[in-house]
Amino acid sequence: MSSTEIRQSSQTVLVTGATGAVGRHLVTTLLERGVAVRALTRKPEDAALPEGVEVVAGDLGDASTLGAQVFDGVDRVFVFPARGVDVFMDAAVAAGVQRFTVLSSLAAAMEFPRDHGSASQLHHSAVEAAVTERTAGWTILRPGTFANNLLEWRFQIRSGVPIRAPYVESAQAPVHEFDVAEAAAETLLSDEYVGQIIPITGPQAVTRAEQVATLGAAIGREISLSEITADEFRSEMGQYIPQPIMKMLLDYWSDTLVTPDRARPVTPVTGKPGRTLAEWAADHRTDFMIV
Numbered sequence: 583m584s585s586t587e588i589r590q591s592s593q594t595v596l597v598t599g600a601t602g603a604v605g606r607h608l609v610t611t612l613l614e615r616g617v618a619v620r621a622l623t624r625k626p627e628d629a630a631l632p633e634g635v636e637v638v639a640g641d642l643g644d645a646s647t648l649g650a651q652v653f654d655g656v657d658r659v660f661v662f663p664a665r666g667v668d669v670f671m672d673a674a675v676a677a678g679v680q681r682f683t684v685l686s687s688l689a690a691a692m693e694f695p696r697d698h699g700s701a702s703q704l705h706h707s708a709v710e711a712a713v714t715e716r717t718a719g720w721t722i723l724r725p726g727t728f729a730n731n732l733l734e735w736r737f738q739i740r741s742g743v744p745i746r747a748p749y750v751e752s753a754q755a756p757v758h759e760f761d762v763a764e765a766a767a768e769t770l771l772s773d774e775y776v777g778q779i780i781p782i783t784g785p786q787a788v789t790r791a792e793q794v795a796t797l798g799a800a801i802g803r804e805i806s807l808s809e810i811t812a813d814e815f816r817s818e819m820g821q822y823i824p825q826p827i828m829k830m831l832l833d834y835w836s837d838t839l840v841t842p843d844r845a846r847p848v849t850p851v852t853g854k855p856g857r858t859l860a861e862w863a864a865d866h867r868t869d870f871m872i873v
């Protein structure tokens with residue numbers, strides 16, 4: 583079915599993770615393209631989704647919440663990679679859904695030794711298997727690091743406390759959530775991508791020091807950054823960051839000091855230039871300012 587055909591049909595696209603960063607923009611993109619959208623959330627009362635979206639309550643890991651109200655009239659689903667997604671997939675396939683676009687991670691590609699057995703690889707490989715073992719109608723999106731990870735520095739930036747970070751000269755290619763969402767929309771509206779695994783990164787590899795400077799330019803003030811060692815980071819942040827995540831982050835930053843992330847200037851699927859970090863920072867200015 584072409585995108586024109588799905589727009590004209592009575593079918594509905596179910597978006598899980600619809601209140602998340604990717605999901606919200608996916609919902610908006612589908613609505614703009616004239617598609618009927620149902621959004622799944624555990625807290626419909628807090629969803630604050632746009633007019634025209636049908637919001638349903640449901641938990642991806644709880645079969646008792648995944649009944650006809652979730653799947654009636656749905657033939658395509660955006661799958662958010664929550665724990666327990668195998669429960670959701672059982673319910674969706676039993677309800678007759680035939681097409682799935684899955685949000686995974688580039689870690690599942692296991693391109694680098696650091697990915698093998700990392701927290702992200704183990705989780706996202708299991709999510710991918712939960713889908714591909716149950717249906718042939720899948721498309722997998724594997725984004726690299728999200729620009730949204732910079733929101734971790736929101737408190738320091740808002741309050742003017744210097745950022746303390748290791749490996750400030752390591753370079754990553756952060757991806758804007760809008761580019762992931764727009765690629766997801768395209769794969770849901772076309773059958774061209776069935777059976778494809780699609781890596782998505784930002785358009786440029788940018789050092790962590792440059793990332794901080796880019797945020798500073800967006801908010802119109804210099805942000806103070808102090809480089810610390812990996813050991814200092816471990817001892818300062820170890821109580822907040824679980825050990826497997828800590829290892830994954832430090833491995834990633836130390837590797838990308840030597841080999842910067844591969845950037846893709848054009849976003850796969852959409853064929854458009856990926857949004858730059860400066861564009862992301864402009865879109866998120868208010869997250870870093872006291873308003």
Ligand SMILES: NC(=O)c1ccc[n+]([C@@H]2O[C@H](COP(=O)([O-])OP(=O)(O)OC[C@H]3O[C@@H](n4cnc5c(N)ncnc54)[C@H](OP(=O)(O)O)[C@@H]3O)[C@@H](O)[C@H]2O)c1
Nearest residue numbers: 599600601602603604623624641642663664687726727728
């Ligand atoms: N951070 C990275 O660098 C990176 C890189 C590659 C891939 N990823 C993947 O992208 C994900 C983040 O995407 P995002 O930023 O769009 O998400 P997000 O803003 O963190 O939002 C999480 C979404 O997941 C939904 N959710 C979580 N558990 C659920 C459950 N059990 N049942 C139903 N809904 C559930 C939440 O819905 P409600 O709370 O409304 O129920 C919410 O909509 C990560 O978790 C990771 O898997 C991240």
